[in-house]
Amino acid sequence: MTVAYWIVAALLAVFYLYAGGKKAIQTKEQLQPMMAWVDTIPMPLVHTIGVLELLGAAGLILPPLTGIAPWLALAAAIGLSLIQVGGAALHLSRGETRQIPLNIILLAISITTAWLSTTWLN
Secondary structure, three states: OHHHHHHHHHHHHHHHHHHHHHHHHOOHHHHOOOOHHHHOOOHHHHHHHHHHHHHHHHHHHHHHHHOOOOHHHHHHHHHHHHHHHHHHHHHHHOOOHHHHHHHHHHHHHHHHHHHHHHHHHO
């Protein structure tokens, strides 16, 4: 289970480092071609989501790696799952049904990561 956790958590962390980094530092104009939804969301909220994604990515890797508060990996995975639920709801409200499969895939991976992170709680 440990190897499975590291594979899944690393893939998820890389995705969120990229996506969260973009949301945290780029302007609305830079994000708009890739994320049309930034039109309707205040940029401070978009930046906050990006920072939360970056913190979630760090939370998946650093606590189990250092052995300090390894339960934070579970909290990070749950937090990233909640971000995907919110993302799916936003896309649904905007009629962007073609975007929802990515949210569902990331939600499933986040939930799997949460389950696998219970390895550190033993």
